[in-house]
Amino acid sequence: QKEVEQDPGPLSVPEGAIVSLNCTYSNSAFQYFMWYRQYSRKGPELLMYTYSSGNKEDGRFTAQVDKSSKYISLFIRDSQPSDSATYLCAMSLRGLSGGYNKLIFGAGTRLAVHP
Amino acid sequence: SAVISQKPSRDICQRGTSLTIQCQVDSQVTMMFWYRQQPGQSLTLIATANQGSEATYESGFVIDKFPISRPNLTFSTLTVSNMSPEDSSIYLCSSTGRAKETQYFGPGTRLLVL
Structure with missing residues (x-):
């Protein structure tokens, strides 16, 4: 079993739809949760970063963490064609003495938003 | 966030040769990382590079195949040695951000080995 499971898609939605992207994980020691967006032929770009359970909102994006269910989500409201990309969830453990996680x-889930 | 550049952006190489990829960060960072992303796959960590110490390699990756240099706090190189077609991949470098739990990535180097 992989430590982090994410449906690779592809997910195709019409412009304006609400998109839900999800990951599950098995290691209850994970404490930091991130979502990256990766456009074709580009490096991953950090979108959202959360630590605690609950919701964190940034514009059209909401990151949700449910530690009891080991489940994280990224919601995109009013999706746009420019949101078409691969979305990667990432997580890490609490920092070691050197601070590295x-x-x-x-x-990664491939998302296509069509006009 | 840190701005990270990589050279070359892409290359086509013959099997048996080596390629050195450069990674430059626009600010001083303690830790830099090298990842591989094979076609349609997620990111796999190759090694962590601290300035002034030997790189730490993940399981399945060895220094002879992927030697890494970290001469200062803004620069690192990854060499892919004695390449085979299985090394065809995107190689990405990253560094920790202001929040040390996060990482910021360069644009990647697309490598094709014939």
């Missing part, structure tokens, strides 16, 4: 990535 190894990131564990999901497989």
Whole structure:
């Protein structure tokens, strides 16, 4: 079993739809949760970063963490064609003495928003 | 967030040769990381590079195949040695951000080995 599971999609939605992207994980020690967006032929771009259970909102994006269910989500409201990309979840453990946390990535979900 | 650049952006190489990829960060950072992203796959950590110490390699990756240099706090190189077609991949470098739990990525180097 992978530490982080993410449905690779592809997910195709019409412009204006609400998009829900999800990851599950098995290691209850994960404490930091991130969502990255990766456009074709580009490096991953950090979108959202959360620590605690609950919701965090940034514009059209909401990150949700449910530690009891080991489940995280990214919601995109009013989706636009420019949101078409691969979305990767990533998570890490609490920092070591040197402050470094190894990131564990999901497989990434390909999203296409069509006009 | 840190701005990270990589050279080359892409290359086509013959099997048996080596390629060195450069990564430059626009600010001083303690830790830099090298990842591989094979076609349609997620990111796999190759190694962590601290300035002034030997790189730490993940399981399945060895220094002879992927030697790494970290001469200062803004620069690192990854060499892919004695390449085979299985090394065809995107190689990404990253550094920690202001929040040390996060990482920021460069644009990647697309490598094709024939």
